[in-house]
Amino acid sequence: MDALVIGTIIKVVLVLLVVSALAGFGTYIERKVLAFMQRRLGPAHVGPFGLLQIAADGIKLFTKEDIIPQNANKFIFSLAPVITAATAFIALSAVPLFPTFIIPESLPLIGGAIVPSVIADVNIGILFVLGMMAAGLYGPLLAGMAQANKWGILGSARTAIQFLSYEVVTGLSVLAPIMLVGSLSLIDFNNAQIGGVGSWIIWQQPIAFVLFLIAGFAETNRTPFDLLEHEAEIISGYVTEYSGLRWGMFFIGEYSNMFTISILAAVIFCGGYGDIGFIPGWLALLLKVVFFFFLMLWVRASWPHIRPDQLMWLCWKVLMPLAVINIVITGIVVMI
Amino acid sequence: MTHIVTEHPYFGIFVLFVLTFVAFSATLNLQRFISRKLARLDTEKLKMSIYECGPEVTKQPNTISVQFYLIALLFILFDVEIIFMFPWAVDFKALGWFGLVEMILFILLLAIGFLYAWKKGALEWHSIK
Numbered sequence: 138m139d140a141l142v143i144g145t146i147i148k149v150v151l152v153l154l155v156v157s158a159l160a161g162f163g164t165y166i167e168r169k170v171l172a173f174m175q176r177r178l179g180p181a182h183v184g185p186f187g188l189l190q191i192a193a194d195g196i197k198l199f200t201k202e203d204i205i206p207q208n209a210n211k212f213i214f215s216l217a218p219v220i221t222a223a224t225a226f227i228a229l230s231a232v233p234l235f236p237t238f239i240i241p242e243s244l245p246l247i248g249g250a251i252v253p254s255v256i257a258d259v260n261i262g263i264l265f266v267l268g269m270m271a272a273g274l275y276g277p278l279l280a281g282m283a284q285a286n287k288w289g290i291l292g293s294a295r296t297a298i299q300f301l302s303y304e305v306v307t308g309l310s311v312l313a314p315i316m317l318v319g320s321l322s323l324i325d326f327n328n329a330q331i332g333g334v335g336s337w338i339i340w341q342q343p344i345a346f347v348l349f350l351i352a353g354f355a356e357t358n359r360t361p362f363d364l365l366e367h368e369a370e371i372i373s374g375y376v377t378e379y380s381g382l383r384w385g386m387f388f389i390g391e392y393s394n395m396f397t398i399s400i401l402a403a404v405i406f407c408g409g410y411g412d413i414g415f416i417p418g419w420l421a422l423l424l425k426v427v428f429f430f431f432l433m434l435w436v437r438a439s440w441p442h443i444r445p446d447q448l449m450w451l452c453w454k455v456l457m458p459l460a461v462i463n464i465v466i467t468g469i470v471v472m473i
Numbered sequence: 474m475t476h477i478v479t480e481h482p483y484f485g486i487f488v489l490f491v492l493t494f495v496a497f498s499a500t501l502n503l504q505r506f507i508s509r510k511l512a513r514l515d516t517e518k519l520k521m522s523i524y525e526c527g528p529e530v531t532k533q534p535n536t537i538s539v540q541f542y543l544i545a546l547l548f549i550l551f552d553v554e555i556i557f558m559f560p561w562a563v564d565f566k567a568l569g570w571f572g573l574v575e576m577i578l579f580i581l582l583l584a585i586g587f588l589y590a591w592k593k594g595a596l597e598w599h600s601i602k
Contacts, residue, residue, distance in 0.1 A: 141484075142484070145484060145485045145488055146488055148485070149485065149488045149489050149492055150492070152489075153489075153492060153493065153496065198504075199504050199507060199508070200507060200508055200511055201508055202508045202509065202511075202512035203501075203504060203505045203508050203509065204520070204521070206521060206522065206523045207521045207522055207523065208523060209523070215501065218497075218501070219494060219497045219498055219501065222493065222497050223490070223493035223494050223497055226489060226493045227486065227489050227490055227493060229489075230485050230486045230489045231486070255485075256485035256486070256488075256489060257482055257483055257484065257485030257486040257489075258482055259482045259483060259486070260482070264559060265486075282535060284523065285523060285535075286523045286524060288524065290535050290536075290537060291537065294537040294538075294541045297541065297545065298541050298544040298545065298548075301544065301545060301548040301552075302544060302548065304548070304552065305548060305551045305552060305555065308552070308555035308559075309555060309558075312555070312558055312559070312562045313562075315559070315562040315563060315565075316562045316565040316566075319563060319564075319565065319566055320563060321559070321563055372524065377524050378523055378524060381504060381505075381508055382500065382501055382504040383501060386497065386501070445598065446597075446598035449544065449596060449598065450596070453547070453591075453596045454591070454596060457551070461580055461584075464558075464562075464580075465577060465580065468565065468573045468576070468577075469573070471565070471566070472569070472570060472573055
């Protein structure tokens, strides 16, 4: 066992714990921000500022009876939430979370060790993250198919076409930045934008940025694309029959996907963890991620959601041709 | 800021893969154990039945509209295109004008197929009139 193996395992456990806690904290922030935008108080009674609401929700989810309905395929029914949560976390393994730093020499045992910014420094970073988020589709799909319920099957069919369609837009929108940088590794993306705010890719690729953000909203099931759990049409979609922590697993997966999309938008388009003036890199990345997370909540408070046919219309007839034209124009401009 | 070259770059992914599946499955099993200790374990017919299944529990057929399958077919077409374009985009500057013209020709061919699907109404949702 060398230092790299132990370091990787420690980092994986830390990321698992921190992101799980952040997913819980994300639900609290979402409720609080939405409440303030609608001139309500939000969770306010459990603990200071309602902060212990997260713990209360956790206890509630943990002690609710776990019902597997009749007729459901029991193995796939219990596997589906694990797939959703696990793929959302595995996608984080190729995303840089902080600048590379060296532990001070004064600390015993681990002093002087270099901590890399990613868990696994693979050279196909973006492809891996997008592929893993696409593999997360198997969670909702299997959940809907296994429960033998008409709302579940409709919800999973909607999930499938929404994720698949917007997967095309995500892939096409990141192609133009890849052409500029010439690498798939997210660390190379960060290094290409090291020269301050002026060198951010967002100024060269504004269309790609907007397309990526829209597709990211659709892939994480945020308003205005939250058609998968639409009470008036399909009850709860693919989570209709789930209860207790199995239901909570889908939410942990969804919120950690929101964090992944926020970090990706920050790293690919907005300079990653490069320093901005006096702000150190890790704080800059944190601020950008918090901003994109807040943007998702802001949009939820401001927009009604759209119809499924409008969703498909927007993806295939507007965003997809726009992304292809953006790639062709980028290619010609770079060549000239 | 630099790459740290290791012998096995995918080791971290493997650790995360194993650990997430083990940890989440263990958490769910623990939750199932605790909640079933606390719950009233009656297997009443209506409690175990699926939501809105009718008075008799019937297994509802897994049938969905054909429109979903059409969109999935279109997705295969375009996802293969994207997979083809990723290596091209990485080596874009090395391939130069030749690569760009080839890719524009490829996109034009694909656009013809896309326009055909559009004209055939593969992208229109069913009319409810």
